[in-house]
Amino acid sequence: MDLPKQYDPAAASAKWAPVWDEAGVANADPPESLGVSPITGEAQAAPQGSEPKPPHAVMIPLPNVTGALHMGHALNGTVQDLVTRWRRMQGFEALWQPGTDHAGIATQAVVERRMLEEEGLTRHDVGREALVNRIWAWKETYEGRILGQLKSLGASADFRRTRFTLDDMCSRAVRAAFFKLFSDGLIYRGKRLVNWDTHLQTAVADDEVFEEETQGNFWTFHYPVVNEAGEDTKKSIQFSTTRPETMLGDVAVCVHPSDERYTALVGERVRVPLTGRLVPIIADALLADPEKGTGAVKVTPAHDPNDYACGLRNGLEMLNVLNPDGTMNAEAGEYEGLDRLEARGKIVEAMDALGFYDGVEDRVIQLKHSDRSKTPVEPLLSDQWFVRMGPSEDGSDDVDLAQSAIDAVEDGSVRFYPSRYKKTFTDWLGEKRDWCISRQLWWGHRIPIWSKTWDATEYDEKFAKGWTENPDEDGVVAVQTVRDEDAGTVTVLICIADDAEETERGYETAGFERDPDVLDTWFSSALWPLETLGWPEDTPDLQYFYPTGVLVTSRDIITLWVARMVLFGKYLRGDVPFQHVYIHPKILDGFGRTMSKSKGNGVDPLELVEKYGADAVRFTIASFAGETQDVRLPVSYEHPETGEIVQQTQAHTEAKPEQADDGTLLKPTVHFPKAKKDLQYVTPSYEPDPGVPVARVVADRFEYGRNFCNKIYNASRFAIFNLEGYTPGPVDAAALQLEDRWILSRLARVTEEITTLLGRYQLDAATRALRGFVWDEFCDWYVEMVKPRLRLEEGAEQTDERAAAQRVLVHVLDSILRLLHPWAPFVTEEVWATLKAIAPERGLPEPVAAADLCALASWPEANAEDVDESLEARFDALKEVVVAVRNVRGVYNLPPAAPLALHLRSAEDFAGDLGAVAEQFDQLARVVLAKAGAEVTRPPASAAFSLSSGGADGGPAEGFIPLGDVIDLDAERERQQAEAEKLRGHITGHEKKLSNENFVARAPAEVVEGVRETLATLKAQLAAAESVLAELR
RNA sequence: GGGCGGUUAGCUCAGUUGGUUAGAGCGUCUGAUUUACAUUCAGAAGGUCGAGGGUUCGAGUCCCUCACUGCCCA
Secondary structure (H helix, E strand, O other): OOOOOOOOHHHHHHHHHHHHHHHOOOOOOOEHHHOOOOOOOOOEOOOOOOOOOOEEEEEOOOOEOOOOOOHHHHHHHHHHHHHHHHHHHOOOEEEEEOEEEOOHHHHHHHHHHHHHHHHOOOHHHHHHHHHHHHHHHHHHHHHHHHHHHHHHOOOOOOHHHOEEOOOHHHHHHHHHHHHHHHHOOOEEEEEEEEEEEOOOOEEEOHHHEEEEEEEEEEEEEEEEEEOOOOOEEEEEEEEEEOOHHHHHHOOEEEEOOOOOOOHHHOOOEEEOOOOOOEEEEEEOOOOOOOOOOOOEEEEOOOOOHHHHHHHHHHOOOOOOOEOOOOEEOHHHHHHOOOEHHHHHHHHHHHHHHHOOEEEEEEEEEEEEEEOOOOOEEEEEEEEEEEEOOOOOOOOOOOOOHHHHHHHHHHOOOOEEEOOOHHHHHHHHHHOOOOEEOEEOOOOOOEOOEEEEEEEHHHHHHHOOOOHHHOOOOEOOEEEEEEEEOOOOEEEEEEEEOOOOHHHHHHHHHOOOEEOOOEEOHHHHHOOHHHHOOOOOOOOHHHHHHOOEEEEEEEHHHHHHHHHHHHHHHHHHHOOOOEEEEEEEOEEEEOOOOEOOOOOOOOOOHHHHHHHHOHHHHHHHHHOOOOOOOEEEEOOEEEOOOOOOEEEOOHHHHHOOOEEOOOOOEEOOEEEEOOOOEEEEEOOOOOOOOOOOOEEEEEOHHHHHHHHHHHHHHHHHHHHHHOOOOOOOOOOOHHHOOHHHHHHHHHHHHHHHHHHHHHHOOOHHHHHHHHHHHHHHHHHHHHHHHHHHHHOOOOOOOOOHHHHHHHHHHHHHHHHHHHHHOOOOHHHHHHHHHHHHHHOOEEOOOOOEEOOOOHHHOOOOOOOHHHOOHHHHHHHHHHHHHHHHHHHHHHHOOOOOOOOEEEEEEOOHHHHHHHHHOHHHHHHHHOEEEEEEEOOOOOOOOEEEEEEEEEOOOOOEEEEEEEOHHHOOHHHHHHHHHHHHHHHHHHHHHHHHHHHOHHHHHHOOHHHHHHHHHHHHHHHHHHHHHHHHHHHHO
16 A cells, blocks of 8 residues: 555545545435426435435525635635535535625626726716626626635535526526515615715615715804795804705704704794705704704705704705716706815805805814725715515504514524524614615616606596506516605506516506616525525425525624525515524634725635645634634745745735836735745735746644644554454454543544534534544554554464454544544545545444445444443543653653653552553553552652552552663752642642631532542642652752 | 623633633744654643622632723614
8 A cells, every 4th residue: 555644635635526526425406205306407316215314404605706705705615514514424415505696786896996997988888788798707707716716625515506696596586576575565665865876876885885084174154044034134043064065955954952042043944045945943952962063053864864864853855966976966056067076165155255154174074985986975865675674654464574583583493603693683683674675786686666657647547446456467567656746746666577578578668667776685695595495486495405404604794694584584485594593703814804805815715725735724714613703814925935934914915016117017025034035925906927936825823734634644544554454343342452442432422522512513612622532532542552453573463452453443543534524525535435445344333334435424423332431531540651751751851762660659450450551651651660559669769750540548649760870869859849839839729728618518519529639639749749859868 | 872792821712501730723942753644753831811899618701890902783
C-alpha cells in the first residue's frame, strides 16, 4: 500500500465530487407512493419491506447574485451541508435546496453603476428591455460562480433542483401568491413617505440607507401672520430649516402646546410668501420642541418623516413638490423643472428680496444617503403597494398575517436556536406594520396589476352594476375599484392570475395599463420554501418535504425574510415552512466589522479552500458555529514565493485602485518588508492585473482544521499499514484489553454526545468533542498503546491477540470516519475507500459489510453496553502516571530515549492495573515498572511525584524515579517546594470552606463530602512532598 | 431612545441547570526525528474571568449599577 505522508485535499476533492454526483448522493426525491416529482422527474424507490424514509429538508438562504460569496456564506453553507449529511446518514431523505436570489435593487444598481463607469450610459439610454438583458447576463456569471463556490466546499445540495427567484417556476408562484393576496383584499395601494433615491429613481428600504455627516446650512425665515380676511398683520412667526425648497410644500406651522410665546397664535393662519398659501398654526407636542431654535417649525408632510406623522395626526394636506428625478414639480410654480438644490438658492434669494429672510449659519447635518447610489435620499410621498399585516380595520375578514406567524413561534411550531432570537421575531411582527412591496425598478417580478381610471360619473353610467360582476373571468382576474371623491375619479384595478396572456392583452387593448413597478425582492424569497417544492401545485415534493426541517441563517434577516416565510407559509399552505431556525454567528474581519461585499473586507472561501483544503475550512468553520453572536477572523497576506506573512490592516481593506499620472490604473499593494516587495492582492471589488505575482489571503485559524485532517489521515494510514492479515469477526470480551475497553467506552459516550449536540445545532461543541476524542484519546493513547500488539515479526504467524487488536482498531476507525464525514467529507471518503479494500467487513460486536461510500454509510449509534465509567476512571489514573513520568523527564531534561525505572507505592489493585499495561509504559513514557505495591519505599537519589488517587489507604499513590548521578538535588528540592506551596494554597481554600458552619450545614451532602475527600488527598500529597523534602535535606 | 449580545491567557474562543484546583487551539519558551503524522511528539510558562455593588454556605455562571464595544429596531 502506497500512501503519501500528507493528506492532499485538492486531489481528494477532484476525485470524490464526481463520484458523489454519479451516485446521486445529494439527490432527494419524494417516495414512490406519492408519485414522481415534476421537479426532478424521479421518485424514491420504495425500500424493501420497510417504511419510506422520513424527510429532512434544508432551504438555502438564497445568496444574491450581486457578487461572489465570502466567508460568512461559507459558514452558512458549511452548517447546512453538515446538518444535511448528518441527517442523510441517519436515514432521512435529506434535501438541501440550492438557488440564488435576483436581489432587485442591489443587482440593478451594480449593473447600472458598471454600465455608467464603463460606457457612460444610464438605464434610460438603453431602455427597460436592454437593461434587463444586461442584468440577466450578470446573473449568469455570478450564479455560476456562487454555485461553484458551494461545490468547492463540498456542498451536497440537490443541484438538479437549483432555482433562481426570477425563473419560470418561481415567477408562477409569485403570480399565484399575489393573486390570492389581492383577491382576499390583503393587497392595497396607498401613499407612503419613502426614502427616494433620485439617482436610481426608486424608493429604497430603511436598511438600504446610511447616514453621513455633511456640511450644510441652517437658514432662518419668518412667515407673516394673517387676519381672518387673509391680510398680513404686523405679527410674524420665525423658524429655521436646512431645506428651504420644501417651503413650497408647507401646509402648516407648528409650535409646542405649552409654549407660552405662541399660545395666542395657535389657530391663526400664516401666509407662505412664495406660494401665497394660507396655512394654520397648529400645536403638536410631538413635533415642536420649545427648547430648539425659535420653538416653531414649518410642516411639510410630503417631504419629511416627522412632518408626515404630524400631518397624519392633524389631518393636514400632503403637498408633494418634487419630481421623481429630484427636480421641482408643477406645484413649485415658477421653480418647476429646477433641480431641488438649484431651486434652494433661488428660493433663499427670493425670500430675501421679499424681506422674509433672517440669516443663515453653517451646520453639520446628518444626511441620509442611499446605499445603492451613494447619493442623498429625499423623503418623498408616493404611491406604493402594500400587504396588510394585521387584522382588517372594518373587521370584514379574520386574516391576520402577522399574528399567524407570531402564533407559530409562540406555540412552538417554529423553534429558534438559540431561543433568544424568538423575541426579535415576535417583537417586530407585533408592530404589524403593513409591508410595502413595490419597488420602482426594472429588475424583478413586475406587479401583475392593470389599471384604468374613469371620471366618476362616466364610470357610474357605464358600469351601473359595478365592475366586479364580470362573469367571464372568474378565477382569472380579481378586481378592486378605488373611488377618489376629491378628484371625482374611479380607478379599476385588475389583478390577473398566471397563464392568462390573452386576458392581459384584452385589458391592454381596452386601455388598461400595467403597473410599471416590480415587487420587493423579499416577496419572492418569502415564497422560497413553497415555490422550490412546486407550489401552487400540490406536488409530491411539497407533500413530502414541507414543512422543512431547519432553516440555517443569520440574525439580520429574521424580520425581513424568516418572518415573511412563516406568514406566507401559513397563509398559502396552512403550515409553517420549517420547524427549526438556527441562527449562526456572523463572521467579522480582524477589526470587528461584518464581512460584506461593499466594505471590501470579504474573504473568498475559494482562496482558503485552495490553501488549506475544503475539509479544513469546513472543520474550522464548524468550530465557530455555536450560540454566540460574532466570530472574528483576522487574515494575513502571504508572499507566494517566500511565504512571508503580513497581517491585514484596515488600510488594505479600504484601498481602491488609483489613476497614475500616465493614466494607468494602479492597484493597491501589500508591502512585504523581508522580501522588500509590494504585491497586489485579491479583493472582492476588483481583480489584480493579469500575470503579476499576487499575495494570497491566509488565516492561521484554518491550520486548526488542516492539521486535524492530516492527523486523521495519518492515523488511518497507520491503521491501514497494520491491517495485514485482518479478518472480520467478533471479539471475545475476554480478549479485550484494558485500552480496548477504554476506547470503546469513550467511543460510545462521544458518539452520544456528538449526536445530542448536533440535534441542538451546537456545532462548535460537537466539533471540539470530536477533535478531542480523535486526537487526544484515539491517537495519543489508544493507537500508541495498541502498537505493541500489532507488531508482527517478519514471517511470523498471525496471533489471536493481534487479530483482536485489528478488529477493535478497525471498528473504532470506521466509527470515527462516519462521525467525521459531515465535517470532512473528502478525507473521510478517501480513507473509507482505502479501508474498504483491506477491511470490507468490519465493526463490533458483529462485523457487517461497509457501505460503498462513506457519504452513504449510516450514522454510528452509541453502544450503551460499552460504557464503563469505573474503567474510565482507572484508565485515567494510568494516564496520570505516564504524564507524571514524562513530567519528570521534561523537568530534568532527560533524553526521551533514556530508559527510566518506576517504583510505585500504591494500593494492590492499582498496581495490578498498572502491571497489566506495563508493556505499554515503554511505548508511552520509556519507563519500566520496577516495583509496585503498598510496601514500596523511596529509593535514594530519586525524583518523586504523587497522584490524585490509587494509594494504599485510599489516598494518593506515590511514584519514585531513581535518577542516580543525574539527580540535581537543588532542582528536585525546588520542584518539591513549589509543589508543596501550591498544595498548601489549595488546602487553605478547602479548609476555609469546611470551617464555615453554614457550608457544612447547607450545602448538599455530596458536595461537602467531595470537598472533604479532596482535602484529604491534598493533605496526603502535601505530606508526600514534605517527606521527600525532609529526605533531601 | 428601546431591544439583543459581547468583555475569560499575548491572539481567537469554550465554560450545559451556581459546587472540588477555570479549559482549548494558535503563539511563546525548553527538549525531541529507528517509520502513522514536524501539518508531529513530550514538557513548561501564562488568567485577581471589564469595574463596582448585591443575593448565596458558595458566583466566570444569578440580580443591580457603570464603562467600553457590536448588532437590530425607532
